[in-house]
Amino acid sequence: MTDLLNKMGPHDMGGDDAGPIDIVDHGMSHWEKHANAVRMTVSGKKLATLDEMRRACEDMGARYYDLSYFERLTEALVVVLREKNFFTEEKFNNQMIEVRERFDVPIIALPDDHDHDGKPIQEDETGEGPNDHQIMNLAIQDLLQENNLITANDIRKTIEKFDEDYPNRGQKVVVRAWTDDQFKSQLLEDANLAIEDMGIDLEHAARIIVVENTDTIHNIIVCTLCSCYPRVLMGQPPTWYKSRSYRSRVVNDPRSVLSEFGIILPSSISVRTHDSNADMRYMVLPKRPEGTENWSHSKLESIISRDALVGVSIPNIEENNREYNG
Amino acid sequence: MVNSNFSSYTPVLNNLFSIGDQVETYQSAPPGHRRTPAYIRGKRGVIERICGTFRNPEELAYGFDGLPMRVLYRVTFKQVDVWSDYSGSNQDTLELEIYEHWLKHPS
DSSP, X not given: OOOGGGOOSTTOOTTOOOOOOOOSOOOOOHHHHHHHHHHHHHHHTTSSOHHHHHHHHHTTTTHHXXXXXXXXXXXXXXXXXXXXXXXXXXXXXXXXXXHHHHTOOOOOOOOTTOOBTTBOOOOSSOSSOOOHHHHHHHHHHHHXXXXXXXXXXXXXXXXXXXXXXXXXXXXXXXXXXXXXXHHHHHHHXXXXXXXXXXXXXXXXXXXXXXXXXXXXXXXXXXXXXXXXOOHHHHOSOOGGGGSHHHHHHTTTOHHHHHHHTTOOOOXXXXXXXXEOXXXXXXXXXXXXXXXXXXXXXXXXXXXXXXXXXHTSOOOOSSXXXXXXXX | OOOTTOOSSOOOSSOSSOTTOEEEEOOOOOSSOOSSOGGGTTOEEEEEEEEEEXXXXXXXXXXXXXXXXXXXXXXXXXXXXXXXXXXXXXXXXXXXXXXXXGEEOOO
16 A cells, blocks of 8 residues: 555545446536636646646645535636636636626426427536536636637637547547558557547647557556546546546556456456556557458447547447447 | 658657666655655656656646756556555556656666
């Protein structure tokens, strides 16, 4: 076990004892997508660095565990933007009040026979209006827009990219590597160059390392200190990737973590655990299953789950892999 | 076709360690934002690759410019060297990114 005296704080959880992993990806609600877009836009425009936001999260002490992932990031963003004098505490609090008033409208009961062509009405939220952290993000957005530092369009575009552009890029890269040996060598040597050569814009957002699964090596990716993940290549990380159990346990007990995801590996296959703890981001290149020799690219893509690119699933021709759903 | 003369990795001119070198991480606990997790401090590994030079995240975290740039290495550790009670295979490894100022030649 780790010497507790050395621990930097609650975020430094590699090797901690923790319970089983909830392996279902619970996706993101709209306010979380908005919170993420505000954060990515702020860092993309270099108004604040992700390093500053991480540090502000780490400084929360025990509160780190009281907050959900996006609640934590939201509060950290407010701290950093105030430190950098983008707004004062008073100005921010007043803006929160103004945003809250905007939502202060009477709730109208829908008539009983109201339906959407027979489809169930989907409520994204509880129906009780925006939560405090959503209001914080809207207030941040307002104040930065007021100073022409960001636009509503920046936020909208970022949400769209995370929903539509980023999620399925990794699968395309894998299929290209499965079908083009020269590309594969380039990918393993210098992933950014190879991927951008395919016409995928990585937006200078990350240095990517691709690690290859072989007959004797299985790779698995984690970020113990926060939740670093190749977002421009794979979209948002799944809920479990950000969980305390996954982050704590993969580094010292990867085989039992893998078994919770349904993968039992013989000892003849060595497990390489990659902690994405600094500036590089990782994607696993899974092994191409036998029996797929004449498959089309789109059919090959269909058996590569997002989880396989993190190393907790193995492409398989017998069963349909879970579809990525954001 | 990719131009193999160009690399997306920032060229490194004065790296203290080379690929294959045995290294040891510093066993220290300075306060502040650090990118070397507690569990890997004071452990021995081997340089797997040189990732390039980056602005120092430990300075960026406090609003400074992070200069001078720091060399970042990918270091491979044997699981059994990191956790005395590791229950998997002796061949299992852990790989982390460690900044040069966190590394020394094994004592």
